[in-house]
Structure formats: C-alpha cells, structure tokens
Amino acid sequence: MAGLTRRGALLLGGAVLGGIATKELVSRLPVLDGAGVIEPSDAATVLNDASLLSETPIHRHVVMDGDPGEALVSRLRAELKEAASARRPVSIGAARHSMGGQAIPRGGHAVTFRNAMVEPDTAAGTYRVHAGARWSEVIAALDPIGYSPKVMQSNHDFGVAATFSVNAHGWPAPLGPMGSTVRAVTMVMADGALVRASRDENADLFSAAMGGYGLIGLLTELEVEMVPNVRLEPTFAEMPGVAFGPAFAAAVKDGAVNMAYGRLNVDRSRFFEDVLMITYRPAADQGDLPAAGTSGFISNASRNIFRAQLGRERIKRWRWWTETDLGPRIAGGAVTRNTLLNEPVVTLDDRDPTRTDILHEYFVPPERFADFLAACREIIPGSYQELLNVTLRWLEPDRDSLLAFAPGPRIAAVMLFSQEMSARAEADMARMTELLIDRVIALGGAYYLPYRLHARLDQFSASYARARDFIGVKRAADPGLTLRNALWDKYMGTL
Ligand SMILES: Cc1cc2nc3c(=O)[nH]c(=O)nc-3n(C[C@H](O)[C@H](O)[C@H](O)COP(=O)(O)OP(=O)(O)OC[C@H]3O[C@@H](n4cnc5c(N)ncnc54)[C@H](O)[C@@H]3O)c2cc1C
Numbered sequence: 033m034a035g036l037t038r039r040g041a042l043l044l045g046g047a048v049l050g051g052i053a054t055k056e057l058v059s060r061l062p063v064l065d066g067a068g069v070i071e072p073s074d075a076a077t078v079l080n081d082a083s084l085l086s087e088t089p090i091h092r093h094v095v096m097d098g099d100p101g102e103a104l105v106s107r108l109r110a111e112l113k114e115a116a117s118a119r120r121p122v123s124i125g126a127a128r129h130s131m132g133g134q135a136i137p138r139g140g141h142a143v144t145f146r147n148a149m150v151e152p153d154t155a156a157g158t159y160r161v162h163a164g165a166r167w168s169e170v171i172a173a174l175d176p177i178g179y180s181p182k183v184m185q186s187n188h189d190f191g192v193a194a195t196f197s198v199n200a201h202g203w204p205a206p207l208g209p210m211g212s213t214v215r216a217v218t219m220v221m222a223d224g225a226l227v228r229a230s231r232d233e234n235a236d237l238f239s240a241a242m243g244g245y246g247l248i249g250l251l252t253e254l255e256v257e258m259v260p261n262v263r264l265e266p267t268f269a270e271m272p273g274v275a276f277g278p279a280f281a282a283a284v285k286d287g288a289v290n291m292a293y294g295r296l297n298v299d300r301s302r303f304f305e306d307v308l309m310i311t312y313r314p315a316a317d318q319g320d321l322p323a324a325g326t327s328g329f330i331s332n333a334s335r336n337i338f339r340a341q342l343g344r345e346r347i348k349r350w351r352w353w354t355e356t357d358l359g360p361r362i363a364g365g366a367v368t369r370n371t372l373l374n375e376p377v378v379t380l381d382d383r384d385p386t387r388t389d390i391l392h393e394y395f396v397p398p399e400r401f402a403d404f405l406a407a408c409r410e411i412i413p414g415s416y417q418e419l420l421n422v423t424l425r426w427l428e429p430d431r432d433s434l435l436a437f438a439p440g441p442r443i444a445a446v447m448l449f450s451q452e453m454s455a456r457a458e459a460d461m462a463r464m465t466e467l468l469i470d471r472v473i474a475l476g477g478a479y480y481l482p483y484r485l486h487a488r489l490d491q492f493s494a495s496y497a498r499a500r501d502f503i504g505v506k507r508a509a510d511p512g513l514t515l516r517n518a519l520w521d522k523y524m525g526t527l
Contacts, residue, residue: 077091078090079128083131083390085131086136090139091120092141093143094107095145095146096143108220112222115141116222122137123516124144125246126145129190134245145163145164145191145193158255159173163191164191164192167181167184167185168188171370179258180262181213183209184200184202184210186203187377195210196241196251197244197245197246199243199430204291205311208428209430213256216238216254219248220252221509227249240434240505242432243435244433244434247520247524248505248509259369263315263318263367264313266312266367267310270307271307273296274402292310293424295310295421295423296405297348299345308355324373326375342418387452389449389450390484391483393447393480394480395443395480400475404445404471407475411471415461416457417460419449444480465487469491472495473494477495485518499524506524
C-alpha cells in the first residue's frame with residue numbers, strides 16, 4: 033500500500049502503554065472546503081483504521097469542522113436523510129484508532145469531525161466540548177486555568193465523543209471509564225431529532241450512547257467533568273504477578289493515589305511472572321505548576337528500545353531492567369497530571385510494511401487476576417504473535433453503560449502485539465483471541481470491543497450481559513438501522 037506511515041508506541045512515565053502502527057487510514061484524503069465539508073462521492077473511496085486490516089469501501093467521506101450549532105446539525109440531518117433514502121449506513125469517527133471497522137460504514141456515509149471547541153466552567157467543574165475535539169485540545173484549554181481531564185485514555189490523540197462512545201478508560205485512579213465523568217450529551221438521532229441526554233433526561237439513550245459505538249445517535253457536544261491539575265510523584269514497586277491483584281486494589285484505595293498503572297514482564301523466560309506497579313501521589317510542592325509538556329527522559333529511552341524487542345528476548349530483558357531498576361532511579365521526579373496525560377501516539381517508523389500492531393484488552397475481576405496470568409502463560413507463548421507490551425489499569429464499577437465491560441471492579445490488561453500482515457497470522461491471531469476470551473469469560477471478565485472483531489457471537493453475548501437491552505434501545509431509536517458499523521453488522525445486527 034502506498035503512503036506508508038508508522039504510528040508508534042505510547043510511552044509514559046517510563047513505560048510503553050500501548051502502541052500502533054498505522055498506514056494511511058484514508059486512502060483518498062479529504063480536502064476541506066470553505067464550509068468545512070468535502071464530499072468525494074466515489075466508488076473507489078475506502079477507509080481503513082488503526083489495524084491497517086479494515087480497508088472497507090464506503091460511499092462518501094465527509095469532514096465537518098463547524099461549531100456544534102444549527103449549521104452542523106443541518107449538515108448531519110442532510111447526510112442522514114440522503115443515506116436513509118438510499119438505505120446506506122452512516123457512522124461518525126474521530127481518529128479512527130479503533131481496529132475492526134467500528135467507525136466505518138460499509139458502502140455508506142462516513143463523517144469525521146474536526147473542531148477544538150472547549151468551554152470550561154470552573155464554577156461547575158465541567159467543560160462543554162465539541163464531540164470531535166481531541167484530548168490534546170482539551171488539555172491545551174484546561175491546563176492554563178489549572179484543570180485537567182478527569183478520565184481519558186493513556187494518549188491524547190483520540191476524539192472526546194469517540195472516547196464516550198467506546199466508554200474508554202485511562203489510568204487516573206480510582207475511577208471508572210470516561211462515561212462516568214460525562215454529565216450530558218447532545219446528539220442528532222437517525223430521524224434528525226436533536227436530543228439532549230443525561231442521567232435525568234432521556235436516560236435510556238444516555239446509557240445506550242455511552243459505550244454505544246455511535247449506534248444510538250451522532251454526538252455533537254458533551255458536558256464533561258474536570259479536576260484540578262496537580263504535581264505528582266511516582267512510587268515504583270516490583271512484585272510477583274500473583275501478588276498484583278490485591279496490591280493494586282489496596283494501592284488505588286489508599287486515598288492519595290491520583291494515577292496508577294502496572295506493567296507485566298513479557299520476556300519469555302519470566303513471561304507474566306513479574307509486575308512493576310507505578311503509583312502517582314500529589315507532591316508536597318504544588319506551587320507554580322509548569323505548562324503541560326510530554327513525558328521525559330525515560331520515556332524516550334524506552335521508545336528507542338521498544339521496537340528492538342521484536343524477536344529479541346535479550347532486548348525484552350534489557351527493557352524490563354531499565355524500567356524496574358534504572359527507571360525508578362532516574363525518572364523519580366515530580367510531574368504534572370496534565371503532562372502525564374498529554375502523551376501522543378508517537379511515530380515509530382519501523383519501515384516494515386509486513387507487520388502491524390494490534391491491541392487486545394481484557395477486564396478481569398481483581399481476585400481472579402492470578403488465574404488470568406496463568407491462562408495467558410498457557411495460551412500466548414503457543415501462538416505466532418509477538419507480544420511487546422502489557423499495561424494494567426484499575427477500573428471502578430460502571431453502573432451507567434448498557435454495554436458495560438466493568439460491571440464490578442476490574443483490572444484492565446492492555447496487550448500490544450506485533451502481527452505479521454498475512455492470512456496465516458490473522459487466522460492465528462483469531463484462534464488465540466478466542467482462547468483468551470473463553471478463559472476471561474470463565475473468570476467472570478470481559479474483552480474490549482474497539483479492537484479486532486475476532487470474538488465469536490456467543491463470546492460477545494457472554495461478555496456483554498445487557499447487549500439485548502442495548503439492541504432494544506437502538507432499534508427503537510433507529511428503526512431503519514441507518515447508524516451502522518462493522519460491530520453492528522457482525523454481532524448486534526444478528527441477535
Ligand atoms: C494506540 C491506542 C491506544 C489506546 N489506548 C486506550 C486506552 O488507554 N484506554 C482505552 O479505553 N482505549 C484505548 N484505546 C482504544 C481507543 O480508546 C478507542 O479506539 C477510541 O475510540 C479511539 O478514539 P478514536 O478517536 O480513534 O475513535 P474512532 O475509532 O474514530 O471511533 C470510535 C467509536 O466512536 C464512535 N464515534 C466517534 N465519534 C462519534 C460521534 N461524534 N458521535 C457518535 N459516535 C462517535 C465511532 O463511530 C466508533 O464506533 C487505544 C487505541 C489505540 C489504537
């Protein structure tokens with residue numbers, strides 16, 4: 033494929049939190065006209081996503097950059113009307129870092145939002161934000177007034193509405209997914225109605241749209257909670273993996289921890305045996321916080337050795353040493369919360385068009401975490417996949433979303449694999465994913481929906497107990513099924 037670019041590892045506070053290699057996601061790049069809208073209507077228009085494996089023909093790709101007012105709503109209504117009359121699907125995306133066509137409408141109308149509107153309300157502790165704003169833009173607006181996003185992913189490239197729509201989580205602790213920090217949303221429904229939804233108003237639509245992958249309505253703006261920006265100091269603790277579940281639960285509940293994550297050793301000689309736990313607490317000195325930067329020296333050191341791990345166990349061992357031994361000694365300084373959150377999906381061009389980075393994520397009850405590690409040790413080394421990184425985060429129960437992946441407290445395990453771009457590797461990845469999901473379900477956990485669609489239908493239903501309630505709300509809100517993507521087509525549309 034032409035125009036190869038690589039978007040690389042996500043490094044933070046001494047550890048790579050995830051990673052992705054990305055070729056051009058849009059093979060025919062749109063050009064904004066004066067009104068912020070383009071419409072290349074061309075049968076050859078295709079969209080891809082961060083997996084590089086989702087290339088899908090679409091009817092049209094429209095980029096909208098207007099404020100969330102009447103003009104934007106009119107554009108969305110026109111798009112919906114035209115699509116519905118031709119029985120074509122519609123889907124909005126932001127960065128399209130989902131990995132299985134969750135933001136791609138096959139043969140349909142793909143919309144991308146670009147607008148950085150962020151309006152903080154310090155009295156309310158919230159901000160009003162355009163659905164398409166990226167987290168980097170939110171941090172840029174909040175940092176100068178001393179505030180910080182309450183929950184976002186571990187990187188700042190993603191869209192705010194997209195984050196709500198997958199109900200993503202990050203490593204602020206002890207908190208639930210991002211939807212728990214959203215007070216209200218405004219969305220254009222499939223019939224063109226403009227609806228405001230919250231826990232008190234159209235509550236069924238709010239619960240379905242949170243983690244609803246854009247299948248309920250097209251979000252135009254959100255009202256989201258913010259918290260004070262603070263200077264934080266890290267504490268590092270290395271421990272056996274079997275001790276991590278209770279240790280992490282205790283650490284995030286100690287009342288002072290503001291951010292926390294863990295990282296598993298992926299060196300095959302100690303595979304999933306050791307965990308490094310990093311907790312951040314407020315520093316004694318909170319005066320004159322510097323402007324948000326990005327993470328520092330150790331992050332860059334890790335970045336340099338991250339790609340070198342591929343096929344090299346010696347490098348994996350070296351990396352573990354830098355992060356467990358060297359890292360705490362040289363990266364132990366204070367840093368602001370916004371700096372920790374302000375991490376881009378870094379470009380790491382490994383010049384290898386034969387491979388792609390694929391994420392998995394599993395949500396495990398903390399008391400079963402040792403069993404999860406044992407299952408991974410049985411399954412992953414038997415595959416042909418190259419596991420480069422695993423980070424662990426804490427999740428408080430999600431009581432809002434119909435498609436909740438954390439109905440109780442969970443440890444989230446985020447795995448980054450490097451996958452060969454071939455049919456045999458894809459089949460091997462699908463086989464391994466099914467095995468992992470079966471074991472996670474048996475432990476009372478779930479897998480995450482924004483990644484490759486390798487789960488079987490029964491695994492989807494077992495992981496998402498209220499999926500049928502979600503489908504009921506969706507069919508009532510959108511009886512013509514105009515809002516569709518690959519996730520709907522593969523699973524929910526068949527139930
Ligand atoms: C490198 C990498 C790191 C990641 N890190 C994390 C992490 O730390 N935590 C985590 O939970 N997840 C993480 N993810 C998963 C990520 O959160 C989701 O893929 C997220 O949706 C990405 O945002 P996006 O802007 O790329 O969304 P997109 O892929 O563009 O969209 C995601 C979904 O949101 C819908 N959507 C987007 N905008 C709207 C709108 N305006 N109205 C209605 N629906 C909309 C889309 O239709 C789609 O279904 C990561 C993914 C990658 C590739």
